[in-house]
Amino acid sequence: MHSVQELQKIINKAITDTVYTEKPAELYEPISYLMDIGGKRMRPVLVLVSTELFGGDVTKALNAAIGIELFHNFTLMHDDIMDKAPLRRGKPTVHAKWSESAAILSGDVMFVEAYKMIIRVEDTILREVLDIFSRTASGVCQGQQADMNFENRGNVSIEEYLHMIKQKTAVLLAGSMQIGALIGGADQNQARLIYEFGENLGLAFQLQDDILDVYGDPEKFGKQVGGDILANKKTFLLIKAKELTAQNQSSELAWWLDGKTHDPIEKINAITSIYDSLGVRKLAERQMEEFVLRALAALDEISAKNDTKILLKNFAESLLVREH
Amino acid sequence: MHSVQELQKIINKAITDTVYTEKPAELYEPISYLMDIGGKRMRPVLVLVSTELFGGDVTKALNAAIGIELFHNFTLMHDDIMDKAPLRRGKPTVHAKWSESAAILSGDVMFVEAYKMIIRVEDTILREVLDIFSRTASGVCQGQQADMNFENRGNVSIEEYLHMIKQKTAVLLAGSMQIGALIGGADQNQARLIYEFGENLGLAFQLQDDILDVYGDPEKFGKQVGGDILANKKTFLLIKAKELTAQNQSSELAWWLDGKTHDPIEKINAITSIYDSLGVRKLAERQMEEFVLRALAALDEISAKNDTKILLKNFAESLLVREH
Numbered sequence: 001m002h003s004v005q006e007l008q009k010i011i012n013k014a015i016t017d018t019v020y021t022e023k024p025a026e027l028y029e030p031i032s033y034l035m036d037i038g039g040k041r042m043r044p045v046l047v048l049v050s051t052e053l054f055g056g057d058v059t060k061a062l063n064a065a066i067g068i069e070l071f072h073n074f075t076l077m078h079d080d081i082m083d084k085a086p087l088r089r090g091k092p093t094v095h096a097k098w099s100e101s102a103a104i105l106s107g108d109v110m111f112v113e114a115y116k117m118i119i120r121v122e123d124t125i126l127r128e129v130l131d132i133f134s135r136t137a138s139g140v141c142q143g144q145q146a147d148m149n150f151e152n153r154g155n156v157s158i159e160e161y162l163h164m165i166k167q168k169t170a171v172l173l174a175g176s177m178q179i180g181a182l183i184g185g186a187d188q189n190q191a192r193l194i195y196e197f198g199e200n201l202g203l204a205f206q207l208q209d210d211i212l213d214v215y216g217d218p219e220k221f222g223k224q225v226g227g228d229i230l231a232n233k234k235t236f237l238l239i240k241a242k243e244l245t246a247q248n249q250s251s252e253l254a255w256w257l258d259g260k261t262h263d264p265i266e267k268i269n270a271i272t273s274i275y276d277s278l279g280v281r282k283l284a285e286r287q288m289e290e291f292v293l294r295a296l297a298a299l300d301e302i303s304a305k306n307d308t309k310i311l312l313k314n315f316a317e318s319l320l321v322r323e324h
Numbered sequence: 325m326h327s328v329q330e331l332q333k334i335i336n337k338a339i340t341d342t343v344y345t346e347k348p349a350e351l352y353e354p355i356s357y358l359m360d361i362g363g364k365r366m367r368p369v370l371v372l373v374s375t376e377l378f379g380g381d382v383t384k385a386l387n388a389a390i391g392i393e394l395f396h397n398f399t400l401m402h403d404d405i406m407d408k409a410p411l412r413r414g415k416p417t418v419h420a421k422w423s424e425s426a427a428i429l430s431g432d433v434m435f436v437e438a439y440k441m442i443i444r445v446e447d448t449i450l451r452e453v454l455d456i457f458s459r460t461a462s463g464v465c466q467g468q469q470a471d472m473n474f475e476n477r478g479n480v481s482i483e484e485y486l487h488m489i490k491q492k493t494a495v496l497l498a499g500s501m502q503i504g505a506l507i508g509g510a511d512q513n514q515a516r517l518i519y520e521f522g523e524n525l526g527l528a529f530q531l532q533d534d535i536l537d538v539y540g541d542p543e544k545f546g547k548q549v550g551g552d553i554l555a556n557k558k559t560f561l562l563i564k565a566k567e568l569t570a571q572n573q574s575s576e577l578a579w580w581l582d583g584k585t586h587d588p589i590e591k592i593n594a595i596t597s598i599y600d601s602l603g604v605r606k607l608a609e610r611q612m613e614e615f616v617l618r619a620l621a622a623l624d625e626i627s628a629k630n631d632t633k634i635l636l637k638n639f640a641e642s643l644l645v646r647e648h
Contacts, residue, residue, distance in 0.1 A: 022462065027469040078432060082425040101406040101472060104428060108402060109465040111435060116458050119451070126450060127443070134440050138346065141433040145351040148425060 001307045002058060004315060007048045010058065011041045014066055020113075030094040030106040031113065034073050037089050044069045046173060047180035049315065050194055053308045056184025064129070064183060067117030068176045071133075074110040075140055077103050082148065111137075118179075125182045132182075136175030143168025156234050158243070162203065170202025193298045200295035201316050207288040210235040211281060214272055226268035232257055236287065240280040241271075292316065325631045326382060328639060331372045334382065335365045338390055344437075354418040354430035355437065358397050361413050368393045370497060371504035373639065374518055377632040380508030388453070388507060391441030392500045395457075398434040399464055401427050406472065435461075442503075449506045456506075460499030467492025480558050482567070486527065494526025517622045524619035525640050531612040534559040535605060538596055550592035556581055560611065564604040565595075616640065 002010070015035050020028035044065035051061035079085075080093040081103050087093060095103035121129050146164040150156050177198035181191040213228040214237060228235050245251040253274050256267055275281060295316060299309065326334070339359050344352035368389035375385035403409075404417040405427050411417060419427035445453050470488040474480050501522035505515045537552040538561060552559050569575040577598050580591055599605060619640060623633065 022466065024466060024469045024473055026473060027466060075432075078428050082428060104402050104406060105465055105469055105472075107432075108399075108435070109462055111432070112458050112461045112465065115439065115454075119454050119458075123447075123451065127447065130439075130443050130454075134436050134443075137436045138433055141429055141436065142346065142348060142351060145348045145429055148429075149348055149350060 001052060001311065002048070004045055004049075004311070007045045007058065008041050010048070010062065011044045011065060011069065012038075014062055015069070018066070026098070026102060027106055027109055030077070030098055030102055031070075031073075031110050033097070034077055034088070034094055035069070037091050039089065041069060043072050043172060043176045045315075046176045046198065047183075049308060049312055050177040050180030050186075051184035053194070053302070053304050053306070053312060054181055054184030054186040054190065055304070055306075061180050061183040063117045063120040064179050065176075067114045067120075067133075068172070068179070070110055070114035070117060071137065072172065074107050074114060075144070077107040077110065079144060082144075121179075121183055129179050129182060132175050132178050136171050139167045139171035139175075143171075150234050155242070156239055158236070158239055161234065161236060161239050165206040166199065166203055169206045170199045173202035173205070174198035190302055190304075193302050196298035197295045197302075197312075197316075200291040200298065204288045204291035204295065204316075207236055207284055207291070210237055211284050211288070214275065215281060226264075226272070229268050229271045230264055236284045237275055237280045240283055241275055241278050244278050244280070245274075325376060325635065326372070328369055328373075328635070331369045331382065332365050334372070334386065335368045335389060335393065336362075338386055339393070342390070350422070350426060351430055351433055354401070354422055354426055355394075355397075355434050357421070358401055358412070358418055359393070361415050363413065365393060367396050367496060367500045369639075370500045370522065371507075373632060373636055374501040374504030374510075375508035377518070377626070377628050377630070377636060378505055378508030378510040378514065379628070379630075385504050385507040387441045387444040388503050389500075391438045391444075391457075392496075392503070394434055394438035394441060395461065396496065398431050398438060399468070401431040401434065403468060406468075445503075445507055453503050453506060456499050456502050460495050463491045463495040463499075467495075474558050479566070480563055482560070482563055485558065485560060485563050489530040490523065490527055493530045494523045497526035497529070498522035514626055514628075517626050520622035521619045521626075521636075521640075524615040524622065528612045528615035528619065528640075531560055531608055531615070534561055535608050535612070538599065539605060550588075550596075553592050553595045554588055560608045561599055561604045564607055565599055565602050568602050568604070569598075 018032075018035075020031060022028060047065040047068055048058045048061050051058055076088060077094050080088055081095045081100055085093050086096050093103070094106060098106075115133075118129060118133050119126060143164055143166070146160075147168055150161075150164065174195045175198070178191045178195040181194045186194065210228065213223065213225065213235070216225055218225045227233075228238070232238070241253055245253050253271065256262060256270050256274075262270075296313065299312060299316075302309070342356075342359075344355060346352060371389040371392055372382045372385050375382055400412060401418050404412055405419045405424055409417050410420050417427070418430060422430075439457075442453060442457050443450060467488055467490070470484075471492055474485075474488065498519045499522070502515050502519040505518045510518065534552065536549075537547065537559065538550065540549055542549045551557075552562070556562070565577055569577050577595070580586060580594050580598075586594075620637065623636060623640075626633070
């Protein structure tokens with residue numbers, strides 16, 4: 001069995017070792033650039049862990065793991081164009097460093113490279129893995145579109161929000177785990193259970209992110225605390241707070257959301273106070289815990305009994321307590 | 325056996341019948357919009373014709389044919405963003421009608437839909453078809469990147485140009501035919517021959533396009549005659565003309581290419597005259613004919629003896645004599 005750190009190392013080595021020799025170089029340089037920027041490699045780690053959970057050798061799943069990471073980074077490359085983001089993990093984004101056209105086209109070819117890696121699975125599971133991967137890819141695009149739609153809408157329900165984060169974040173974690181499980185030799189039912197684990201884990205993870213954006217330790221969070229508040233981002237906390245104050249037409253919350261000239265620090269402090277008085281953090285944590293419990297219940301149903309199962313449980317928990 | 329018109333009809337019906345029910349609608353509307361704008365459906369027709377050539381039923385190849393057309397239109401959707409093109413076949417482009425973000429993301433999900441259709445082939449040929457499709461997709465992206473690179477370069481050789489149009493145009497025609505042939509029951513060697521046919525046909529087709537842009541009948545060409553000349557586009561004709569006048573540092577050609585204030589009609593007429601005096605049309609036609617002969621030689625080697633083989637020959641010829 002490998003530790004998460006060992007798996008990250010294996011993945012990073014495989015990424016570093018991958019040299020794109022095809023031409024023109026302009027098309028492939030942004031791929032290497034973005035892949036080399038790093039990150040926690042959470043999705044490919046989940047592929048490999050799932051393979052080990054069912055007794056498979058991680059080397060058999062490495063191509064698929066890299067394919068998943070390529071796909072994830074392809075979506076980042078295109079999302080960054082749409083979001084006009086100048087930086088990604090502290091480095092210039094591809095469209096900022098090269099050009100928008102380069103980011104569009106390199107992203108496209110990166111998606112092809114992802115498929116090329118994914119299909120290197122055995123014939124017996126090829127069709128199933130492809131179905132999962134394509135369905136996952138569609139889901140991620142749908143989630144991104146829903147997220148963009150929300151920006152232009154006054155009201156979004158909690159149900160709609162949870163569906164959006166499921167598509168945008170959770171299905172890829174779930175699909176990664178399901179593919180890894182199939183490579184490891186899991187049957188359909190076991191693979192479905194690990195998908196369920198991954199999906200609920202992803203939902204919990206995103207809610208945790210919403211909470212940390214407001215309540216996280218600035219030194220450990222890695223992003224600006226209060227960023228979501230400043231952007232009026234429709235997170236679980238904001239949607240819930242709006243729901244709870246909907247009767248009050250001239251609410252203090254609406255005042256802080258509407259004005260464009262508020263002092264940033266004052267706005268963060270004011271809205272955080274509103275969240276505190278409404279108790280939305282507690283509600284988010286309760287919802288999050290529900291997803292974690294569902295994830296753990298699915299994991300419990302999986303018959304495998306080994307250290308990887310424990311690691312997976314620990315991994316889930318490590319994602320959920322990032323502020324400590 | 326079906327005529328090309330019948331196959332176009334079958335394809336158009338399949339496209340019209342395809343309703344994307346997944347949400348958000350904003351993500352799928354641009355797909356239907358672009359697919360419904362029409363076009364000659366050359367690539368999917370070539371898939372179906374190739375299936376019939378080897379005695380297969382076209383209904384077996386319809387999903388793959390639609391997959392190829394989806395892929396082709398996905399590349400158009402993204403190319404139009406990069407080219408900042410306002411119109412596509414006389415209608416607003418997707419990024420002009422919706423937004424750039426919509427065109428990026430709808431294109432991405434369209435690419436997934438293409439894969440979903442392509443993989444609906446039988447298990448026995450699944451891996452091979454996927455390999456061809458992915459290789460083709462990479463080639464098309466490489467061709468587009470090379471084409472963009474050429475815009476910023478002073479000199480491009482004929483060899484580089486031919487490689488670019490092979491990637492950008494020919495490999496997709498070739499890959500379409502190879503996939504259709506495999507669905508129709510062709511063996512590897514026969515499928516390779518039909519690929520060769522398609523590739524050379526595609527190269528000839530692109531050279532024909534270069535010639536028609538200057539010498540075509542405006543009423544039949546469907547695009548502005550002289551458009552390439554006005555844009556200083558590095559076509560076979562221009563590259564050849566520059567090659568032939570390279571010794572002459574202050575050539576008339578260079579003068580017309582460098583100036584930015586030329587009258588459009590005068591520029592078209594002047595450069596056409598230069599082409600005439602250098603005889604580059606003849607050289608392009610000779611190169612084109614070489615590709616057609618290579619295509620026909622490959623077709624000749626294919627053992628099938630049926631009406632479809634004749635139709636395919638006629639189809640190739642119909643592409644090559646568009647100005648008459």
